[in-house]
Amino acid sequence: MVSESAHVVIVGSGMGGATLAWGLARRGVSALVLERGRPLPRERENWIPEAVFLDRRYKPEETWLDDDGKEFHPGVHYFVGGNTKVYGASLPRFRERDFEETVYPSGISPAWPFTYADLEPYYGQAEALYRVHGTTGEDPSEPWRSSPFPYGPLPHEPYIAETMARLSAEGLHPASTCMGVDLRPGGSCIRCQTCDGFPCRLGAKSDAETCALGPAVSGGSVRLLTGARISRIEVDRAGRVSRLVGDLGGEPLEVIGGAFVISAGAANSAALLLASRDDDHPTGLANSSGLVGRNYMVHNNTHIAAVDMRRPNDVVFQKTMAVNDWYHDLGDGYPGGSLQLIGKVQGSMMKSHATRVPRRMLDRIAHRSVEFVVMSEDLPSVHNRVTVDADGRIQVSWRRTNYDRHEALLATARRALRKAGYSAIFEQRFDISMNSHMCGTAVAGRSPSTSVVDGLCRTHDHENLFVVDSAFFPSSAAQNPALTIAAQALRVAEQTDWNAVG
Numbered sequence: 332m333v334s335e336s337a338h339v340v341i342v343g344s345g346m347g348g349a350t351l352a353w354g355l356a357r358r359g360v361s362a363l364v365l366e367r368g369r370p371l372p373r374e375r376e377n378w379i380p381e382a383v384f385l386d387r388r389y390k391p392e393e394t395w396l397d398d399d400g401k402e403f404h405p406g407v408h409y410f411v412g413g414n415t416k417v418y419g420a421s422l423p424r425f426r427e428r429d430f431e432e433t434v435y436p437s438g439i440s441p442a443w444p445f446t447y448a449d450l451e452p453y454y455g456q457a458e459a460l461y462r463v464h465g466t467t468g469e470d471p472s473e474p475w476r477s478s479p480f481p482y483g484p485l486p487h488e489p490y491i492a493e494t495m496a497r498l499s500a501e502g503l504h505p506a507s508t509c510m511g512v513d514l515r516p517g518g519s520c521i522r523c524q525t526c527d528g529f530p531c532r533l534g535a536k537s538d539a540e541t542c543a544l545g546p547a548v549s550g551g552s553v554r555l556l557t558g559a560r561i562s563r564i565e566v567d568r569a570g571r572v573s574r575l576v577g578d579l580g581g582e583p584l585e586v587i588g589g590a591f592v593i594s595a596g597a598a599n600s601a602a603l604l605l606a607s608r609d610d611d612h613p614t615g616l617a618n619s620s621g622l623v624g625r626n627y628m629v630h631n632n633t634h635i636a637a638v639d640m641r642r643p644n645d646v647v648f649q650k651t652m653a654v655n656d657w658y659h660d661l662g663d664g665y666p667g668g669s670l671q672l673i674g675k676v677q678g679s680m681m682k683s684h685a686t687r688v689p690r691r692m693l694d695r696i697a698h699r700s701v702e703f704v705v706m707s708e709d710l711p712s713v714h715n716r717v718t719v720d721a722d723g724r725i726q727v728s729w730r731r732t733n734y735d736r737h738e739a740l741l742a743t744a745r746r747a748l749r750k751a752g753y754s755a756i757f758e759q760r761f762d763i764s765m766n767s768h769m770c771g772t773a774v775a776g777r778s779p780s781t782s783v784v785d786g787l788c789r790t791h792d793h794e795n796l797f798v799v800d801s802a803f804f805p806s807s808a809a810q811n812p813a814l815t816i817a818a819q820a821l822r823v824a825e826q827t828d829w830n831a832v833g
């Protein structure tokens with residue numbers, strides 16, 4: 332048995348865990364980060380689309396089950412830095428209204444237990460930490476800010492600039508994206524085509540290992556244990572967490588500490604709490620509300636490839652523009668969502684979905700297409716949930732919610748793109764396996780009967796147990812989640828009295 336101890340023990344080194352570790356290091360609080368994965372190697376395959384998308388080189392073998400017991404490969408990556416090692420580094424803030432109750436025709440997006448103003452200073456800190464490039468004054472939905480973007484926006488390549496001019500001519504307000512890449516003066520980013528969805532061979536993407544965990548560990552007060560998979564949380568009779576158990580590269584592992592933070596990602600954090608049931612907590616830990624694992628959200632997302640056969644797309648770094656004109660109002664009084672460019676899709680990447688289409692045809696389309704994600708809010712539902720079977724295997728029950736809004740946003744986006752000259756539009760709707768934006772399985776709230784954690788991510792049921800990752804989101808908004816996870820991790824690090832907890 333390997334035994335470890337630390338004042339604060341963090342399970343998982345993704346956006347939540349790594350940023351929390353950085354926030355603790357800044358305060359001089361000692362912490363141990365337990366990560367089931369290893370550092371993602373910098374290697375040739377990082378930038379080979381076939382290796383990343385067809386061979387799934389960086390995805391685990393693990394499969395999860397859907398409602399019918401059918402296996403699927405989830406969109407998770409078990410490495411130091413978690414999913415941020417491959418993410419698209421699009422790092423927008425949520426809007427003020429995303430923290431308030433919003434009524435949709437088919438349901439309600441609930442209020443958060445804190446406001447945008449409460450999180451705003453930490454958004455600024457997270458943008459500095461993750462080297463966010465952006466600008467103000469272009470996006471009609473942008474929230475107020477008390478500090479400027481640390482770095483100016485990424486310039487648009489000519490093809491994108493022309494597309495923006497076409498959309499502007501329709502009365503829309505295409506705006507620069509908020510991107511976390513190292514394009515500072517002298518920075519290491521080379522604006523390549525293999526960013527969104529790929530690991531960065533140069534360490535130029537602002538992932539959680541590069542920007543937060545690495546600096547925290549080199550400061551000396553944070554330690555990292557890789558290959559350390561936690562399978563159970565144990566509590567004493569008073570309800571305090573007493574130790575974690577798991578394995579370290581095949582050896583049994585136990586970890587004791589003062590405070591314990593679960594940051595294993597929305598599905599794995601819920602699974603760990605549920606799998607830790609005991610006689611006093613027969614439905615799992617932190618689960619007196621019965622809500623652990625429930626309210627699983629993923630965003631309603633569709634990838635679009637818009638094709639203009641007359642205009643070859645020679646762009647290299649495509650992800651520089653978003654359209655948020657419909658974010659607050661789609662024209663019918665209800666929110667729509669956002670339209671964002673994604674990294675340039677290559678024919679070989681299309682092959683993983685369009686398996687029957689000949690590669691030459693996919694290359695031809697890719698040469699003339701520009702790709703977007705259409706993103707709208709899904710709503711929390713207690714029926715959408717993560718559970719674990721007797722072997723600890725994850726099962727996901729999931730039905731789309733609020734999808735009428737997504738259809739309406741898609742129709743609006745299609746119209747705008749057709750007007751801009753894109754005569755053919757191909758769509759790929761996200762299915763259960765495309766859960767990269769998952770959240771909500773341990774929602775934050777004020778009341779222990781309707782939420783799992785409080786506004787500072789401490790579980791209502793166990794005073795020294797926290798959940799700091801996307802699981803705490805009470806709603807999903809319609810913007811990419813990572814900056815909000817990071818900002819909240821910094822807020823939790825700063826506003827929690829770690830001496831009193833541990």
Ligand SMILES: Cc1cc2nc3c(=O)[nH]c(=O)nc-3n(C[C@H](O)[C@H](O)[C@H](O)COP(=O)(O)OP(=O)(O)OC[C@H]3O[C@@H](n4cnc5c(N)ncnc54)[C@H](O)[C@@H]3O)c2cc1C
Nearest residue numbers: 343345347367409413414419420421561800801811812813
């Ligand atoms: C391809 C892709 C593109 C994306 N693009 C964007 C984007 O552009 N912008 C954006 O905002 N978001 C994006 N995301 C989503 C973003 O990466 C996630 O929202 C974010 O990383 C979630 O942070 P987290 O801390 O909740 O979990 P994760 O980052 O997934 O971290 C969880 C960590 O816990 C570890 N772990 C799990 N279980 C255990 C255990 N039992 N014991 C020990 N360790 C464990 C995992 O290995 C992992 O390192 C993207 C995701 C993907 C997959």
